Amino acid sequence: MAAQRGEGETTTTPLEPADRERARAIPEAAVARLAVYLRVLSGMADQGVTAVSSEELSQAAGVNAAKLRKDLSYIGSYGTRGVGYDVEVLVSHIERILGLTRNHSVAVVGIGNLGHALANYGGFPGRGFPVTALFDVDADLIGVPVGGIPVSHIDDITAVCLEREVSIGVIATPPPAAQSVCDRLVSAGVQCILNFAPVVLQVPDNVEVRKVDLAVEMQILSFHVARRADEAASVSVGNNGLGVDGMVIRP
Amino acid sequence: MAAQRGEGETTTTPLEPADRERARAIPEAAVARLAVYLRVLSGMADQGVTAVSSEELSQAAGVNAAKLRKDLSYIGSYGTRGVGYDVEVLVSHIERILGLTRNHSVAVVGIGNLGHALANYGGFPGRGFPVTALFDVDADLIGVPVGGIPVSHIDDITAVCLEREVSIGVIATPPPAAQSVCDRLVSAGVQCILNFAPVVLQVPDNVEVRKVDLAVEMQILSFHVARRADEAASVSVGNNGLGVDGMVIRP
DNA sequence: TACCGCTTGTGAACGCATGCACAAAGTCGG
DNA sequence: CCGACTTTGTGCATGCGTTCACAAGCGGTA
Known part of the structure; x- marks a missing residue:
């Protein structure tokens, strides 16, 4: 079913075979840093900066210059020796590798304090992550628009996720509900989950989970x-x- | 100044010299997992479980059993061969190593959607992280209680943080304000910062920063x-x- | 008391990530 | 056109973290 959903949409900037192998080989840690570089570079582009050296960029991103160059080398050689990198070029290549040329529809489950904050968070839509579905169990919330999207009932999760082609599910429910919500998202074909609930989720191998755990950070x-x-x-x-x-x- | 503040309070369960050396040697990654084990163990204790094996605990925490035992060995040998671990004992030792025997007063800066969510988040006070100060620039918010704490003006950050002995600062401001807020927190003696703003903060060596970056997670x-x-x-x-x-x- | 089965604790091997240091490759000034 | 200077890209060594595998140690049992 995941394949079915994907099939009609893979017209998105296809990666060359060479890039495809590269993408497979990029270390997880490097991927996280690429996202940071991308933000720094976008900021630079907005300020009219057109070229940047690994030294400058690494300082702005708070990492070692050698590490930065190695990270960039994972996605290919797009710099000019003696000069540096073209900001625009780098931005577009990082975006391509991170899969940001395609929009990733996001569903937020659990419209409490955090869910509200996420639904209203301006950073998502602007960066290619439109929030297209909200879910909760509270009858008083169903139908109420939050951040422009009406809240659906959690029982409709499968239908709505399939219909709106949700590719990323965000769990912002109380801990006891998290696993059950996760299971429903998975059975709706969602393969990537961002979990804010302080719970260790059990998922099948083909599902990617990232967790943001405030308590752990504090500790x-x-x-x-x-x-x-x-x-x-x-x-x-x-x-x-x-x-x-x-x-x-x-x- | 940090020393001054600390001096009057170090009556808290002092670590033995042996433990002190151990604590220094615990890998960062293991510390993060210890926090997870602690939560799982607390849940077990609440359900009346008194003993647990590394196998059970590792499954509940979603990690390899050998890794779990090694993590626990960093804090000492508190298991019984052939039997397993006593839940209570383990909980208290992890809490001690993580410094949770002492309360850590938290200040939240930036009372927008996320700031509200954080101020109201029930998980903090219960786990030894009382939120004691809120800050914002918006005049309409000053004095308004959020989660029981009145919002202070950001200009009073130094005085209020010193007075309430804030040890952890949480930055939930828009990106442009983050660095300036961070600088003020640092000059108020705050040495630990949790940053939700999508910005790379520049801080002196003696300050610990952890960042939670939604955009990066999504990417x-x-x-x-x-x-x-x-x-x-x-x-x-x-x-x-x-x-x-x-x-x-x-x- | 002696044996047996189970689980911990840890030495050792492995693999990944980081940082160094330098050759390759480009620009710029003369 | 050439040489000096700058910056990238990367092979290599180092260190950290994970995993394996097993000896050591404990409780239960006969």
Whole structure:
């Protein structure tokens, strides 16, 4: 069924066979950085910048220059030695590799605080990710337009997703509902899911899940706060031989 | 100044020297997974489960069992061979390593759609991350309580953050404001920042930044959609010798 | 007490990603 | 047209993270 849906639409800027093999070989980490480069480059293009060196671009993107060049080499050699890269050219090649020449219709499930924020988020449509469907269980919400799209009932997920050719599902439901919503999205043919619920989703192999987990992010930061505090404490141990609470610590 | 602030508060469950060295050595990737294990374990504890094996836990967390054991070994040996792990014990040790025995006061800057969602997000306070300050520039918002906390003006960021001992700053502003907000947070002594704005923040070495970038996540998914479509196309090439648009492709 | 089966903890091998350093290749000035 | 300078593209070494495989250790059982 996924194949059926795809078949009628693959008229989109087809990748050359050479590019196709390249795309397969791009490391996941590099893909994430390419997206960042793309944004930086777009910003530069908007400001009228036409050329950029790996050094400049890498600084703006906050990465090592060599790494940036290697990342770009994964998608081909589009720079000019001694000069740098043409911003426009780079933008269009990154967009092509990332599949941004095609629009990816997005469905948001769970129209709570976060769902509202996502539905209204201006960054999506502008970048080729039109939100075309919203879902919730709350009867009071059904039919109410949020960000211009009326909310559908979650039971209609399969029909609506198929009809609107949704390719990316965003889960913004409470944790208990997430797995069930995920299953429904999958059976509606959605193969890419962005999960905001703090739950580990179980999906078949052919479905790609990325998760955004606020609690985990906070706890990673917390770990670093604690590590810092400990380092500070270690220093004070070195200074006076006393632990943080005044007890002597063996060397 | 960070040291000053920390000094009066380091009465929190001090890490033993041995643990301190361990904490320094834990790989970043493992820290992120520990947070996930913690959530899964908490859920198990709530359901009355008292013991768990690495196999069970790894399945629930969606990772390899060996990796899980190695991750846990970074924080010490708290399992029993032949039996498994005590859920309570594991929870308390992970919490200690992640620094969750201490409360981390959070400030949210930018009370738009996302800021509202974050301020109202129930997952924070419950897990030791009380939101204690909200900031915005919009005069209409100042003083209005959101999620129980009145919004302060962004110009008061330094004073308010110092007063409420904010240790984590969350940036949910439009992109152009992000760097300036970040600078103000840093000068207010905040050393950990969670950034939702699609901007690469420049910060001093002693500040930890984690970013949540929706556009990047979507584009990574888009890349996978494109790769899949290409693979499907490749298969059809193998079947009939024709490319996606009917042109013959050399083998 | 001695054995058996089970699960942890970890040494070692592997693979991926990062960073260095330099040759290749282009531009620009003379 | 040539040489000097600049910047890309990449082979190679290094380090980190993952995975495997197995010895060590514990509880249960006879």
